Amino acid sequence: MKKLKIFLLISVLGLLFSCTTQNTKLNTESPYRKQVDSILNLMTLDEKIGQTVLFTSGWDVTGPSMNDNYKEYIKQGKVGAVFNAFTTRYTKELQQIAVEETRLGIPLLFGYDVIHGHRTIFPIPLAESCSWDMKLIEKSARIAATEASAEGIHWTFAPMVDIARDPRWGRISEGAGEDTYLGSRIAKARVRGFQGDNLSKENTILACAKHFAAYGAAQAGRDYHTVDMSERELRSIYLPPFKAAVDEGVATFMTSFNELDGIPASANTFLLKDILRNEWGFKGFVVTDYTSINEMIPHGYAKDEKHAGELATNAGVDMDMQGSVYLNHLKLLIEEGKVSEEQINSAVRRILEMKFSLGLFDNPYRYIDPEREKETVLSKHHLETARKVARESMVLLKNENHLLPLSKEKKIALIGPLANDEASIIGNWSAAGDRKGAAVSVLEGFIKKIGEENIRYEKGCEIIGGDFSRFNKAVEVTRNSDVIVMVMGEHQNMSGEAASRTNLSLPGLQRDLIKSIKKTGKPIVLILMNGRPLTLTWEDQNVAAILETWFPGTMGGHAVADIIFGDDNPSGKLTTTFPRNVGQIPVYYNMKNTGRPIDPNKPDEKYKSKYLDVSNKPLYPFGYGLSYTSFTYDVNINDKVFRPNSEIIVSAKITNTGDYDGEEIAQLYIHDKVRSITPPLKELKGFKKISLKKGESKTITFSISTNDLRFYDQEMNYRYEPGEFELFVGGSSDLPFTHSFELMELNK
Ligand code: BGC
Numbered sequence: 182m183k184k185l186k187i188f189l190l191i192s193v194l195g196l197l198f199s200c201t202t203q204n205t206k207l208n209t210e211s212p213y214r215k216q217v218d219s220i221l222n223l224m225t226l227d228e229k230i231g232q233t234v235l236f237t238s239g240w241d242v243t244g245p246s247m248n249d250n251y252k253e254y255i256k257q258g259k260v261g262a263v264f265n266a267f268t269t270r271y272t273k274e275l276q277q278i279a280v281e282e283t284r285l286g287i288p289l290l291f292g293y294d295v296i297h298g299h300r301t302i303f304p305i306p307l308a309e310s311c312s313w314d315m316k317l318i319e320k321s322a323r324i325a326a327t328e329a330s331a332e333g334i335h336w337t338f339a340p341m342v343d344i345a346r347d348p349r350w351g352r353i354s355e356g357a358g359e360d361t362y363l364g365s366r367i368a369k370a371r372v373r374g375f376q377g378d379n380l381s382k383e384n385t386i387l388a389c390a391k392h393f394a395a396y397g398a399a400q401a402g403r404d405y406h407t408v409d410m411s412e413r414e415l416r417s418i419y420l421p422p423f424k425a426a427v428d429e430g431v432a433t434f435m436t437s438f439n440e441l442d443g444i445p446a447s448a449n450t451f452l453l454k455d456i457l458r459n460e461w462g463f464k465g466f467v468v469t470d471y472t473s474i475n476e477m478i479p480h481g482y483a484k485d486e487k488h489a490g491e492l493a494t495n496a497g498v499d500m501d502m503q504g505s506v507y508l509n510h511l512k513l514l515i516e517e518g519k520v521s522e523e524q525i526n527s528a529v530r531r532i533l534e535m536k537f538s539l540g541l542f543d544n545p546y547r548y549i550d551p552e553r554e555k556e557t558v559l560s561k562h563h564l565e566t567a568r569k570v571a572r573e574s575m576v577l578l579k580n581e582n583h584l585l586p587l588s589k590e591k592k593i594a595l596i597g598p599l600a601n602d603e604a605s606i607i608g609n610w611s612a613a614g615d616r617k618g619a620a621v622s623v624l625e626g627f628i629k630k631i632g633e634e635n636i637r638y639e640k641g642c643e644i645i646g647g648d649f650s651r652f653n654k655a656v657e658v659t660r661n662s663d664v665i666v667m668v669m670g671e672h673q674n675m676s677g678e679a680a681s682r683t684n685l686s687l688p689g690l691q692r693d694l695i696k697s698i699k700k701t702g703k704p705i706v707l708i709l710m711n712g713r714p715l716t717l718t719w720e721d722q723n724v725a726a727i728l729e730t731w732f733p734g735t736m737g738g739h740a741v742a743d744i745i746f747g748d749d750n751p752s753g754k755l756t757t758t759f760p761r762n763v764g765q766i767p768v769y770y771n772m773k774n775t776g777r778p779i780d781p782n783k784p785d786e787k788y789k790s791k792y793l794d795v796s797n798k799p800l801y802p803f804g805y806g807l808s809y810t811s812f813t814y815d816v817n818i819n820d821k822v823f824r825p826n827s828e829i830i831v832s833a834k835i836t837n838t839g840d841y842d843g844e845e846i847a848q849l850y851i852h853d854k855v856r857s858i859t860p861p862l863k864e865l866k867g868f869k870k871i872s873l874k875k876g877e878s879k880t881i882t883f884s885i886s887t888n889d890l891r892f893y894d895q896e897m898n899y900r901y902e903p904g905e906f907e908l909f910v911g912g913s914s915d916l917p918f919t920h921s922f923e924l925m926e927l928n929k
Contacts, residue, residue: 211464211534211537211538213533213534213537213538214530214534216537216542217530217533217534217537218530220285220287220533221526221529221530221533223285224285224529226512226515226522226525227258227259227512228258228284228285228287229525229526229529230259230507230508230511230512230525231257231258231259231260231261231508232261232287232528232529232532232533233261233499233500233501233507233511233525233528233529233532234254234259234260234261234262234500234501234505234507234508235260235261235262235263235264235292235468235500235501235502235503236251236254236260236262236263236264236503237251237263237264237265237503238251238263238264238265238266238271238275239251239265251263252275252278254508255275255278255279255282255283255289256278256282256283257283258283258284258285258287259508260279260289261287261289261290261500261532262289262290262291262292262336262500262532263275263289263290263291263292264291264292264293264294264338264502265293265612266291266293266333267291267293267329267332267333267334267613268332268333268554269331269332269333269549269550269551269554270551271333272291272332272333272334272548272549273333273546273549275289275291276288276289276291276333276545276546276549279545280545287533287536288536288541288542288545289545290335290336290387290532290535290536290539290541291333291334291335291336291548292334292335292336292337292338292389293329293334293336293337293338293612293613294337294338294339294610294612295325295326295329295334295337295338295339295375295386295612295613296337296338296339296341296355296610296611296612297309297321297325297608297610297611297734298321298324298325298328298567298611298614298734298735299325299328299329299332299334299558299613299614300328300332300558300559300613300614300619301324301325301328301558301559301560301563301564301566301567301614301619301734301735302567302607302608302611302614302620302734302735303321303324303325303567303570303571303734303735304570304571304574304608304731304732304733304734304737305354305355305608305609305610305676305712305731305732305734306340306341306354306355306356306357307353307354307355307356307357307358307712307713307731307756307757308571308574308575308730308731308732308733308753309321309367309570309574310356310357310358310363310364310367310574310756311358311574311575311576311729311731311753311754311755311756311806312570312573312574312752312753312870313363313753313754313756313846313868313870314573314870315366315367315369315370316370317569317570317573318367318370318371318374318570319370319371319373319374320374320566320570321374321566321567321570322339322340322370322371322372322373322374322375323374323375323377324563324566324567325337325374325375326374326375326376326377326384326385326386327384327557327563328557328558328559328563329386329613330383330384330385330386330548331384331548331550331553331554331556331557331558332554332558332613333548333549334386334548335386335387335539335541335548336386336387336389336432336433336535337375337386337387337388337389338389338391338435339371339375339388339389339391340367340368340371340372340375340388340389340390340391340426341355341356341391341392342356342357342364342365342367342368342390342391342422342423342425342426343355343356343391343392343395343396343397343419343422343437344356344358344359344360344361344364344397344398344418344419344422345358345359345397345757346359346397346398346767346769347397347398347399347401347402347766347767348402348685348713348714348715348757348759348760348766349401349402349403349681349682349683349685349713349763349766350397350399350402350403350404350681350713351404351609351675351676351677351678351679351680351681351682351712351713352396352397352404352676352677352678352680353397353676353712353713353714353757354608354609354676354677354712354713354731354732355609355610355677356397357422357756358755358756358757358803359756359757359758359769359770359771359803360756360770360771360803360865361417361418361419361421361422362421362864362865362866363756363865363868364421364422365421365422365424365425366425367422368390368422368423368425368426368429369425369426369428369429371388372388372390372426372429372430372431373429375387375388376388376430376431376432380432380538380539381538381539381540383540383547383548383550383553386539387432387433387465387535387539388426388431388432388433389431389432389433389434389435389468390422390423390426390427390431390433390434390435391434391435391437391470392435392436392437392438392439392446392470393423393434393435393436393437393446393452393453393457393467394415394419394420394423394437394441394446394452395408395410395415395419395437395439395441395446396408396437396438396439396446397419398410398419398439399439402681402683402766403681404438404678404679404680404681405438405439405679406439407439407440408439408440408441408442409441409442409443410441410442412897413858413893413897415441416893416897416899417892417893420456423457424461427457427461427462427463431465432465432466432535432538433465433466433467433468433535434457434463434465434466434467434468435467435468435469435470435502436449436452436453436467436468436469436470436473436498437470437473438470438471438473438476440480440482444482445473445476445477445480445482446473447469447470447473447474447476447477447492447493447496447498448477448482448483448489448492448493448496448498449496450495450496450497453467453496453497453498454496454497457497458497464531465531465535466499466500466528466531466532466535467497467498467499467500468498468499468500468501468502469493469498469500469501469502469504470502471502471503471504472502472503472504473502473504474486474489474490474493474498474501474504474506474507475489475504475506477489477492477493486504486506486509486510487506487509487510487513487514489506490506490507490509490510490511490514490520491510491514491519491520493506494507494511494514494520494524494525494528495520495524498528499527499528499531499532500528500532511525559619559735564735564736565736567734567735567736568736568739568740568743569740570734571730571733571734571736571737571739571740571741572740572743572744572749572751573752573753574730574731574733574753575728575729575730575731575733575740575741575744575751575753576728576729576751576753576754576755576805576806577726577727577728577729577744577751577753577806577807577808577809578717578721578727578728578729578759578801578805578806578807579721579724579725579726579727579807580725580726580807580809581725581726582725583809584664584704584706584725584726585706585726585728585744585745585747585809586744586745586746586747586809587664587666587706587745587746587747588746589630589631589635589746590635591631591635591663591664592635592637592661592662592663592664593627593631593635593636593637593662593663593664593665593666594637594638594639594658594659594662594664594665594666594703595623595624595627595636595637595638595639595666595668596638596639596640596641596655596658596659596665596666596667596668596694596698597640597641597642597667597668597669597691597694597708598640598641598642598643598644598668598669598689598691599623599644599668599669599670599708599710600622600623600624600638600640600666600667600668601622601623601624601625601638601640602622602623602668602710603620603621603622604620604673605644605670605671605672605673605710605732606620606621606622606623606673606710606732606733606734606737606738607620607673607732607734607735607737608673608676608677608712608731608732608734609673609674609676609677609678609680609712609732610677611673611734614734614735619735620734620735620737620738621735621736621737621738621739622737622738623668623708623737623738623741623742624636624638624738625738625739626737626738626739626740626741626742627666627738627741627742627745629739629742630739630742630743630746630748631742631746637658637659637661637662638658639651639654639655639657639658640655641654641655641667641694641698642655642689642690642691642693642694643689643690644670644671644672644675644688644689644691645672645688645689646689646690647689647690648690649690649693649694652693652694652697655694655697655698656697656698656700656701659698659701659703662703663703664703664704664705664706665698665701665703665704665705665706666705666706666708666745667694667695667698667705667706667707667708667724668708668710669687669691669694669695669707669708669709669710670687670691670709670710670711670715671688671710671711671712671713671715672688673712673732675688675711675712676711676712676713677712680712682713683763684763685713685714685715685716685760685763686715686716686717686719687715687717687720692719692720695707695720695723695724696723699723699724704725704726705723705724705725705726706724706725706726706727706728706745707720707724707726707727707728708728708730708741708745709727709728709729709730709731710730710731710732710733710737711729711731711732712731712732713757714755714757714758714759714760714801715759716759716760716761716762716763716800717759717800717801718761718762718800721800728741728744728745728751729753729755747809747841750808750809750810750841750842750843750844751806751807751808751809752806752808752843752844752845752846752870753806754804754805754806754846754848754912754913755801755802755803755804755805755806756803757803758770758799758801758802758803759799759800759801759802760799760800761795761796761798761799761800762795764792764794764795765792765795765797765799768797768799769803770802770803770804770862770863770865770914770915771803771861771862771863771864771865772861772862773859773860773861773862774859774862775790777789777790778790779791779797798915802913802914802915803913803914804846804848804865804912804913804914804915805912805913805914805915806846806912806913808839808841808843808844808845809839809840809841809843810837810838810839810840810841810842810843810875811837811838811839812835812836812837812838812839812843812845812873812912813835813836813838814833814834814835814847814910814911814912815833815834815835815836816831816832816833816834816909816910816919816920817831817832817833818830818831818832818908818920818922819831819832820922821921821922821923822922822923822925823885823887823906823922823923823924823925824925825925828884828885828886829884829885829922830882830883830884830885831849831882831883831884831885831908831910831920832880832881832882832883833847833880833881833882833883833910834878834879834880835847835871835873835878835879835880835881836873836876836877836878837873837874837875837876837877837878838876839875840875841875842872842873842874842875843872843873844870844871844872844873845870845871845873845912846868846869846870846912847868847869847870847871847881847910847911847912848865848867848868848910848911848912848913848914849865849866849867849868849883849885849908849909849910850863850864850865850866850908850909850910850911850914850916850918851863851864851866851885851889851890851906851907851908852864852906852907852908852918853890853892853902853904853906854904854905854906854907855904855905856892856902856904857894857895857902858892858893858894858895860892863914863918865914866883866885866889867883867885867889869881869883883910885908887901887924890906890924901924902924903923903924903925903926904923904924905921905922905923905924906921906922906923906924907920907921908920908921908922
């Protein structure tokens with residue numbers, strides 16, 4: 182009875198104060214401050230600590246799990262948030278314990294890794310980034326939030342906004358690729374999608390910008406490994422997508438597993454206080470990544486868990502995911518004066534503010550609605566959108582003699598370990614995706630498109646392993662075919678977390694299988710599914726067409742068929758460079774020059790910055806991607822002199838000169854020729870995606886302001902310098918500069 186009364190008091194307070202709707206721009210002062218403080222006044226220290234504890238339920242564990250009795254912890258008020266719990270039935274059961282069986286009845290927050298869809302699985306984030314389509318990316322996150330929120334989830338651990346320049350790192354699949362400008366735009370689109378325009382709506386969820394920071398720069402691409410870089414590199418390349426997420430009102434941040442310049446991210450006051458709170462004014466709460474507080478011990482930074490807890494709290498970590506450190510040690514740390522209670526109050530305030538903003542104090546069960554769950558999950562509209570996003574995410578890497586698209590009358594031999602796959606096709610982090618049943622394989626997509634009679638299928642080999650006993654069968658099915666389509670790549674678990682690789686070629690016997698099939702002399706189309714760039718130098722030389730589909734999601738098979746048989750025209754462009762071999766890594770488009778660049782007219786000259794055995798150029802550069810049609814560009818610039826307080830306007834007339842309607846992603850690159858910090862060779866500064874009918878022309882414009890020309894100078898000021906700049910607009914990053922302008926001295 183007493184418990185119920187306190188909860189009622191909280192509810193009334195909630196109702197009184199929540200009449201104003203909370204929009205998603207959370208970086209202003211919270212409108213819930215008063216009711217949060219009134220609850221805080223009722224709380225014991227133990228109850229406060231409980232709010233800073235996040236535990237996994239028994240489902241979908243991604244690391245060492247320390248607690249099997251999370252239900253008992255909830256009952257004792259020792260847990261404020263739970264992750265890996267969803268479905269209306271399960272979340273209701275747990276929420277009831279928190280609301281009805283704890284003294285204050287404070288509702289739980291349910292978190293989950295809703296990374297690229299919830300039940301309807303969209304292409305992996307790296308794939309989606311290749312669409313360069315902000316509206317579509319936002320929509321995919323919106324749908325993910327709609328489905329997740331219908332199943333009791335309040336909070337996603339996404340978007341991952343880590344810039345990644347090393348394809349050995351398996352988590353490159355979870356982000357938006359290698360470019361900071363594009364990555365920042367995508368970070369905003371995803372935050373908008375998850376959080377919608379108003380967090381108090383039932384179909385919006387809290388987003389979480391992760392992993393703060395520089396996790397993608399792990400040495401040698403080995404997951405969780407050391408990161409050490411200059412502050413300039415950190416601020417120029419790795420931080421802007423996080424700042425973009427803050428500007429978009431992201432509700433929460435997650436720290437990263439790595440150390441940065443000798444200090445683990447979860448104890449890094451430079452990152453968590455100086456930058457995140459003081460410079461950027463972030464008002465949401467910060468959660469650790471999994472047991473990263475405990476991991477400070479093997480890092481050699483803390484002598485024991487209590488010490489680690491002290492370091493994390495004092496650095497500004499509000500919530501401990503899974504590590505039990507706050508639960509077990511915070512009280513003593515406060516009693517000993519090593520951590521102030523005010524620090525814990527601030528953390529609890531931020532956490533409760535989010536619970537208020539979701540409306541959980543009005544109704545803790547408002548996200549738990551079986552009717553909405555039934556209507557929403559895997560709805561027709563969601564599946565259709567997933568199919569569209571998958572098509573837009575695919576990148577055509579090669580298409581010799583216009584082999585693609587295939588006519589629907591052709592006889593097809595469909596071969597390969599991923600051709601009839603319904604598990605890997607939805608990729609890694611497809612946690613709640615329905616693996617059996619909902620996902621459409623390529624075989625199924627082809628049958629639906631052209632009928633069973635024109636297709637002969639054989640697996641040929643496994644993704645990994647050395648069994649070539651089915652090679653003969655694979656050769657056999659090619660017998661009466663006109664064209665051979667091979668579906669190959671990685672298993673879904675070969676990218677994502679803890680999935681670093683040093684050999685990036687097609688795993689197992691897959692290349693050997695292509696070699697055997699190639700002997701038939703028939704044209705081969707290679708359809709790839711993979712979570713990272715692969716080294717495809719041999720494949721590029723030996724097959725006629727290559728379509729990169731990444732892991733395209735639930736509707737993947739239909740989307741592949743749409744592209745292969747020409748119902749849609751591929752338009753995706755790479756957001757990550759494909760190296761020729763692993764030795765070239767890191768290789769990315771915006772590298773710097775050296776004092777000894779290669780002279781293109783004397784490629785063999787000694788004492789130049791190059792390899793003896795391979796070109797400096799990657800196999801497929803950033804921004805690259807073919808279409809069934811072709812485009813020409815006619816670029817103009819309004820002035821050769823950039824005067825103070827003005828802009829440079831670049832216009833590009835783009836014409837579809839081929840035989841198909843199509844979409845083109847036009848990219849603007851700029852090069853600052855001389856400045857007080859050496860510049861990258863080029864930097865993406867704008868892009869536009871346009872759709873052009875066969876023979877049609879359209880003119881697009883880009884305006885360049887001085888803001889686009891800023892960099893971190895020697896004193897770490899973000900500014901621009903006068904001088905000459907070059908630029909080009911085109912359909913890939915590896916094109917030559919065509920125009921230039923001069924930025925005048927400001928006082929001229
Ligand atoms: C990952 C995070 C994820 C968390 C919870 C960790 O292992 O690094 O990205 O959000 O698990 O599942």
